[in-house]
Amino acid sequence: MSAIIRCENLVKSYPADTRPVSAVANVNLVVEREDFLVILGHSGSGKTTLLSLIGGLTAPDSGTVLVDGVENWQQGDQALSVMRNSRIGFIFQFASLIPTLTVMENILLPLSFSQRPAGSRDLAEEILAQVGLADKAGSLPAQLSGGQQRRIAIARAFINCPDIILADEPTGDLDEETERDILQLFRRYNKNGVTFIVVTHNSELAASQERARVLMMRQGVLTEQDGEAGVAHA
Numbered sequence: 474m475s476a477i478i479r480c481e482n483l484v485k486s487y488p489a490d491t492r493p494v495s496a497v498a499n500v501n502l503v504v505e506r507e508d509f510l511v512i513l514g515h516s517g518s519g520k521t522t523l524l525s526l527i528g529g530l531t532a533p534d535s536g537t538v539l540v541d542g543v544e545n546w547q548q549g550d551q552a553l554s555v556m557r558n559s560r561i562g563f564i565f566q567f568a569s570l571i572p573t574l575t576v577m578e579n580i581l582l583p584l585s586f587s588q589r590p591a592g593s594r595d596l597a598e599e600i601l602a603q604v605g606l607a608d609k610a611g612s613l614p615a616q617l618s619g620g621q622q623r624r625i626a627i628a629r630a631f632i633n634c635p636d637i638i639l640a641d642e643p644t645g646d647l648d649e650e651t652e653r654d655i656l657q658l659f660r661r662y663n664k665n666g667v668t669f670i671v672v673t674h675n676s677e678l679a680a681s682q683e684r685a686r687v688l689m690m691r692q693g694v695l696t697e698q699d700g701e702a703g704v705a706h707a
């Protein structure tokens with residue numbers, strides 16, 4: 474069976490005052506279905522850029538990202554959007570909830586870009602309960618703590634029943650107990666077939682997932698934990 478995600482010679486730089494910043498420098502990565510991949514790296518190492526390249530939110534300068542063998546930027550904008558909306562759940566580094574929408578409306582929002590399946594509200598309630606915020610459906614984001622907002626952003630990523638979750642510092646604002654609950658939730662989805670790519674500077678997160686495959690990112694370069702460059706996957 475082919476890899477669910479494949480990055481080949483992926484390059485992305487950003488213009489800067491003196492010389493361009495190389496955010497992602499020739500990344501090669503193969504992710505198999507049902508992998509739980511954790512990418513560790515300090516701030517500025519290119520983790521967020523890599524995730525947005527994988528998810529088709531940012532176009533690479535060169536190189537390719539293939540999801541199930543289809544190149545993100547070769548299929549046209551509309552097909553790419555359909556792929557994103559139907560297959561990928563994004564947990565962004567900053568919760569990015571819409572302040573004027575309730576918690577329930579925020580969670581249902583990704584479905585307004587795709588066909589809304591019947592029963593989606595029931596599903597939203599179920600996911601809301603899974604993140605421990607069943608009683609907050611009618612609240613506005615401003616009425617929630619930072620950690621609660623983050624949990625809503627996590628819930629939102631699961632509403633389209635994605636088979637890939639791209640998570641950017643997902644446990645950023647969470648207290649220890651909530652972090653444990655969320656990681657347990659991730660494990661459960663992973664066991665049920667969802668592929669995870671989690672980027673974080675928190676090395677404890679990697680240690681907590683027994684079947685995680687851990688990679689390191691440094692200055693745009695992805696390496697195995699032992700520092701060997703060029704990432705293959707057996």
Ligand SMILES: Nc1ncnc2c1ncn2[C@@H]1O[C@H](COP(=O)(O)OP(=O)(O)O)[C@@H](O)[C@H]1O
Pocket residue numbers: 487488494495496514515516517518519520521522523
């Ligand atoms: N939109 C952007 N414009 C200019 N530079 C950027 C932009 N996004 C990221 N960078 C730069 O690219 C590098 C990698 O950033 P990022 O992917 O956000 O790393 P991380 O998520 O690991 O903190 C950093 O040097 C950052 O300043």
Ligand SMILES: [Mg+2]
Pocket residue numbers: 517520521522566641
């Ligand atoms: Mg980041």
